[in-house]
Amino acid sequence: MSDTAANSGPDRQPIWSRPERGSRGPAPTHSRDAIVGAAIALADAEGLAAVSMRAVAAALGTGAGSLYRYLSSRDDLLDLMTDRAVRELRPYPQAEGDWLDTMVLLGRRQLALFGAHPWLLDVFHRPSGIGPETLAWFDNCIRVLEPVRCSAVAKFEAIAMMTGVVSLFARREAGAGAFSFAGVDLAAYPHLVAAFSRPSGPAPRADLVERTLRGLLTGLLLAEPTEAG
Amino acid sequence: MSDTAANSGPDRQPIWSRPERGSRGPAPTHSRDAIVGAAIALADAEGLAAVSMRAVAAALGTGAGSLYRYLSSRDDLLDLMTDRAVRELRPYPQAEGDWLDTMVLLGRRQLALFGAHPWLLDVFHRPSGIGPETLAWFDNCIRVLEPVRCSAVAKFEAIAMMTGVVSLFARREAGAGAFSFAGVDLAAYPHLVAAFSRPSGPAPRADLVERTLRGLLTGLLLAEPTEAG
DNA sequence: ATCAAATCGCGAACGACGTTTGCAGTTTAC
């Protein structure tokens, strides 16, 4: 009965608490870090779809099945990739000034991270994959928000919402803006056509991200309950 | 050289402008509408992963390959599903009151749609799949925003951002909140632990969606350029 | 009326994927 190891079996712990290897057998040829590195390089270069077990294994000069000595599933690999990317958000800025300024700065860092690793947009919102680095980032945000008077749950949700909004901006910048109107009859959408054929109004906001994040965070964390409507 | 039909071949038009069938051969047993309906039923019941060509075909009592008489790819099917779901946003509310009230109402409708079809969260942000119903919805939003003085591009982006924020709320409601902290050492995250062990502050905002959307839309569409800082 | 072109349903097949399994060899704990 071999393979009762930590990396296989139907009922295993999450990858974060599973030891990379036991103490018996030969020294492993590869490592989780090397595998994750190869996977990230592949994802950066050719997109998340290029991150197949076979492709990652080939980049390391081995076979697909061999990876399962180090991970227990492709989902584990994506979790590890995510957490490793989040590590790039370090070092965290010192929270000296206004907490709002610091939070906006953190949001900008997130935006840059999404820009550097666009595949993050496709994996970061999965319920699994909350690794130590992600928790450390949350922890840091909570620290920054310490002077704010509101419940921890509200802070948590504000952080998540900020991350979400940043991801929306990142998606916009990621070039998805190339809508193709081929094959549709635009005449059926009069207001759309009219809006775009009219001389455009004032130029678009310069710093949309900044203003959006400020409004969002103050709205979520500071605002008083409004009167009944 | 058969199969030069509109539903196959490497260089084909988008699905929206492709006729459902030609005029020659026998009457088709199924229809795009029936296929899309079966696919949506499957996705509603068992999630998007259950929408395989084989499963959809089986629900219609046929084989997977037969579906390619009606669509040219699974992506086409997802596009059709999306557009069909967006159709449920009709009828659009009359824009009589304040445009902001109407927009918030439209956002609430979107939120309800995401709740009824959670798989929309996984497919709506793909660059393809902008079908006639989605365009009609945009058109309606542009109509509502007619009294607002700003560029059409800014309006377009505000609508997209509203949709995105609504999707974030929908994802939260979709039960993804079940974080599993199994296998992580919480002692390494002092501010997180401290924030959650402290007595919680004021109760979370009652109508978070409403306030967030109002803040977002006014911020994106109305605000004056701020002074340099 | 005739015939070729287009389209139908269908089942088998292809290639890629994630994952499992079995096996021969290697290292360690007892």
Added chain:
DNA sequence: GTAAACTGCAAACGTCGTTCGCGATTTGAT
């Protein structure tokens, strides 16, 4: 010294999206 644990690897399994070839059916043009 021996047994347990671990290694790498290649082959295989099942599922997936998609393609292909077939005989049968309907249409448009002659």
